[in-house]
Amino acid sequence: MQCCVCKEKPATVHLTQIVGEKMQKLDLCEDCAKAKGINDPTSFAMADLMLGLGASQELDPSAGAIEIKCPRCGFSQADFKKSGRLGCPECYQTFAEGLAGLLKTMHKGTRHTGKAPEALRKSRETGDRLKLLQKKLNIAIETEDFESAAALRDEIKALSGAIPTKAAK
Amino acid sequence: MKDLHQFLISPSQAAQQHGPNDRIVMSSRVRLARNLRDFAFPGWAKKPERVKILEAVLPAVGALPEMTDSFAEAMDNLTALDKQVLVERHLISREHAAKNIGSGLVLNREESFCVMINEEDHLRMQALRPGFQIREAWNAIDRLDSALEKKLDYAFDNELGYLTACPTNLGTGIRVSAMLHLPGLVLAEQINPIIQSVNKLGLAVRGLYGEGTEALGNIFQVSNQMTLGESETTIVERLEKVLSQIIEHEENARQTLLEKKKKVVFNHIGRAYGILANAHSISSKETMNLLSLLRLGIDMGSFPGTERALVDELFLTTQPAHLQKQISDKLSAEERDLIRADMVRERLKDVSRPVTK
Numbered sequence: 348m349q350c351c352v353c354k355e356k357p358a359t360v361h362l363t364q365i366v367g368e369k370m371q372k373l374d375l376c377e378d379c380a381k382a383k384g385i386n387d388p389t390s391f392a393m394a395d396l397m398l399g400l401g402a403s404q405e406l407d408p409s410a411g412a413i414e415i416k417c418p419r420c421g422f423s424q425a426d427f428k429k430s431g432r433l434g435c436p437e438c439y440q441t442f443a444e445g446l447a448g449l450l451k452t453m454h455k456g457t458r459h460t461g462k463a464p465e466a467l468r469k470s471r472e473t474g475d476r477l478k479l480l481q482k483k484l485n486i487a488i489e490t491e492d493f494e495s496a497a498a499l500r501d502e503i504k505a506l507s508g509a510i511p512t513k514a515a516k
Numbered sequence: 517m518k519d520l521h522q523f524l525i526s527p528s529q530a531a532q533q534h535g536p537n538d539r540i541v542m543s544s545r546v547r548l549a550r551n552l553r554d555f556a557f558p559g560w561a562k563k564p565e566r567v568k569i570l571e572a573v574l575p576a577v578g579a580l581p582e583m584t585d586s587f588a589e590a591m592d593n594l595t596a597l598d599k600q601v602l603v604e605r606h607l608i609s610r611e612h613a614a615k616n617i618g619s620g621l622v623l624n625r626e627e628s629f630c631v632m633i634n635e636e637d638h639l640r641m642q643a644l645r646p647g648f649q650i651r652e653a654w655n656a657i658d659r660l661d662s663a664l665e666k667k668l669d670y671a672f673d674n675e676l677g678y679l680t681a682c683p684t685n686l687g688t689g690i691r692v693s694a695m696l697h698l699p700g701l702v703l704a705e706q707i708n709p710i711i712q713s714v715n716k717l718g719l720a721v722r723g724l725y726g727e728g729t730e731a732l733g734n735i736f737q738v739s740n741q742m743t744l745g746e747s748e749t750t751i752v753e754r755l756e757k758v759l760s761q762i763i764e765h766e767e768n769a770r771q772t773l774l775e776k777k778k779k780v781v782f783n784h785i786g787r788a789y790g791i792l793a794n795a796h797s798i799s800s801k802e803t804m805n806l807l808s809l810l811r812l813g814i815d816m817g818s819f820p821g822t823e824r825a826l827v828d829e830l831f832l833t834t835q836p837a838h839l840q841k842q843i844s845d846k847l848s849a850e851e852r853d854l855i856r857a858d859m860v861r862e863r864l865k866d867v868s869r870p871v872t873k
Contacts, residue, residue, distance in 0.1 A: 355781035420556045432636065434560040436679040438685075447682060450676075453658055453684055455718070456745020459677025461688040462658070464665045471674055 350376035417441040445454055521841060523587045524605070526625055531828035535647020537813050539824065540763050542647055542695040542735065543606070546653040546752075548661055549680045549689035550639040553671040556621070557681035558634040566618025568636050571631045577622045577668045582629055582660055587624065591619040599855075600837035601866075606644075606695070608632055628681045629660060634726035636681050637689070638663075646758065650692050652750045660718035677744065683801075687744030695724075696805060696852045698813040699734040703781065709766060718742050719757060733804035733831065774816065782872040785813035793864040797853040803834045803860065830863060 350358045351374050358374035416423045422434025424442065433439065439446065450457050463471050480503050487496040535541070555561060555569050570590060578588040591599070591612070599613040607623060612635045619634040625871055632640040641664075643657035673677040677687035685691075701707040711721045720741045723731040740751050740758060773781045788809035791798070798806075811827040832838055834856050840847055843855060 366589060377675075403750055416652070422560055424554075426558060430559060432559050432681040433683070435556040436673075437553060439673060439679055443529075450683060450686065450744060454687065454742045454744035458675055459687045459744060461677060461690075461747040463663075464670055464672055465662065466665075467672060467674070474674055 348374050350374065350379050352379040374428075415441065475508060477503060480506070517589065517593060518587055520587065520589075520594065520601070523559055523623075523625075524601070525758075527658060527829045527832040527838065528825070530605070530832060531825040533646040534647055535649050537763055538590065538647035540697055540766050540829075541648035541759065542697055543608075543644060544650045544653050544694050544783065545644050545692075545767070546643055546644040546650060546657045547640055547691045547693075548657055548659065549673040549678065549685045549691075550641065550664075551679055551681070552638050552666075553669045557636075559620075559636060563618055570618055570620050570639055573622050573639060573668065574622065576664065577631050577639075579667075580660060580663050582656075583622055583631075584661075584773075586622050586624045588622040589620060590617070591621065592616045594621075595671060597837055597840055601841055604832065604835040604837050609635060609640075611635055612640075624843070628656070633819050637685070639668075648694065648763070650755055650759070651693060651752055653746060654690075654692065657750070660843075684741070685743050688748050688751065689747070690743055690748050690751060692752055693737050693739035694746050694759050696738060696759075696766075697734060697811060698736055698762070698766050698806065699808050700766045701772060702734045703777075703784065704769040704773055706769055710762065714738060714758060714762070717754070717761050718816050719755070719758060722726055723739060723820040732801060733808040735804075735808070770812070770816065778872075781812075781816070782870070783814075784809050784817070785818055785870050786872070789813070789864075789870050792860050793867070794861065795857045796861075798848075798857045798860065799853055800836055800839075800856065803856060805829065805832075807831055813870050818866055818872065820871060826863065826867070830860060834860060 348356045350356050353376060356376035356378065359377050360375045361373070362490045414423050414425065417434050418441065419427065419437040420435040422438050422441075424445065427433060427438075427442070433442070480499055484496055484499040484503065485501060487493070498514040535544070551557060551570070552569060555565060558569070559566060561569065574590070578586055587601055591655070594602075599608070602608045602620045602621070603610055603613045605627075608621060612619065612621070612632045615634065619632075622631040623629070628644055630642050630644065633641075634827070636661065641657060641660060643653040643660070645653045645656075649824050678689040680689050682688050698707060708844055714721055718741055720737075720739050722737045722739070724733065724735045724737070730849055738755070740755060743751075788806040792793065792806050792810060807827050807830055807871055810819075811824060814822055814824050814827060833842070834853060836849075839856055839859075847855065
């Protein structure tokens with residue numbers, strides 16, 4: 348097995364991390380492990396969670412060459428590591444994958460349940476309702492309850508038509 | 517341009533503001549972080565973009581009915597001393613005081629609302645209330661925010677809520693906090709276990725000026741840390757519960773001290789009075805810590821006829837920028853210590869020695 352960082356030397360340090368529900372595996376050679384400061388796996392995990400985005404993103408082979416940058420504001424992961432702040436609202440989309448684990452450790456949940464701007468409140472409620480209907484539909488299909496499934500499908504169709512486009516404002 | 521010093525409520529008026537439980541809860545605050553959809557966050561935006569944001573936000577906030585006759589100004593129009601005065605009044609953060617071009621501030625006449633523009637987020641709006649009134653503060657800032665959302669296009673995501681520069685503020689963008697005076701718990705050496713158990717509930721305990729500051733004058737700030745996954749009212753209610761418990765612990769600690777360690781308490785109060793009433797040079801830090809004991813003495817009935825407001829006023833006026841502002845000449849730290857001692861002696865001249873029975 349090759350080291351996933353330098354892709355030259357054989358990997359002798361194998362690291363498995365569970366961040367939230369996601370498992371991440373890293374195979375490193377001794378030199379790269381040292382360079383990344385991985386002597387104590389727990390401190391590595393902590394440092395990673397504290398300092399920035401998920402390990403998998405950072406060490407992703409393809410990400411090594413092309414760093415992810417926010418298409419809107421040009422902010423990069425390295426910038427986030429430095430400041431702990433993001434560049435613009437759209438960065439939350441750009442770095443969504445890496446942020447997911449971080450948010451889980453930081454907050455009570457990962458979904459906003461509080462106030463919403465009034466203009467969006469309605470579409471937000473509709474969205475919630477749609478999700479619930481979709482779940483019910485899946486169950487109906489699984490249990491081959493086709494009568495309910497048809498009714499649910501119609502309701503979903505009617506409701507989706509009611510959602511205003513995102514760029515409404 | 518309005519003169520900040522003339523605009524601000526005088527320290528004696530500020531000290532006269534009363535609220536429920538204010539012998540322990542000095543003030544309540546709820547802050548919301550908001551950002552505009554189409555702009556980079558202040559820490560990443562270049563100067564022209566920040567100026568553009570400020571030019572859009574400042575008039576929008578200033579035009580709110582709550583902000584009639586407000587002090588609305590760009591930070592670069594304020595002197596370093598003015599900014600420091602605002603920090604000492606707890607109206608702006610230390611971070612905001614360091615800002616210049618492209619940042620601003622809107623403060624209403626009653627000093628019950630203060631909006632920081634381009635601090636860490638485009639908008640940091642706060643409602644402030646004397647005493648234990650976090651629910652009232654939340655209701656007030658909720659109304660202000662709802663009025664403002666009609667004028668500004670907020671960055672909001674259906675899953676993640678209000679988008680903020682730092683992921684720690686994501687979701688509700690709310691920080692509910694109260695400033696507590698806890699000399700009883702400190703003297704009874706119960707403060708550390710209390711802080712630890714409050715931390716375990718996901719709440720932060722900080723010093724007088726927020727993040728990374730020490731608890732001068734036995735004053736602590738308790739606030740929520742998590743902002744995503746719970747509604748604002750859930751957070752406010754949890755804070756209310758925890759704060760009520762801390763108040764009870766502080767009252768109990770004071771009671772127990774009086775019953776079991778009377779000499780220790782009177783020794784502290786008496787020495788604090790002795791130094792404050794007689795010193796000829798005193799630092800701001802020592803003043804704060806001794807004023808805290810004097811405040812405790814007033815609460816315990818050791819200074820009949822003296823009101824807590826006297827101490828609360830001195831808490832403000834003895835701080836470096838307030839002191840500097842009263843004296844026109846530029847003062848060195850040593851000179852300030854002399855003037856501070858003169859001022860405290862003068863104010864305590866009619867306060868008799870503590871009654872210890």
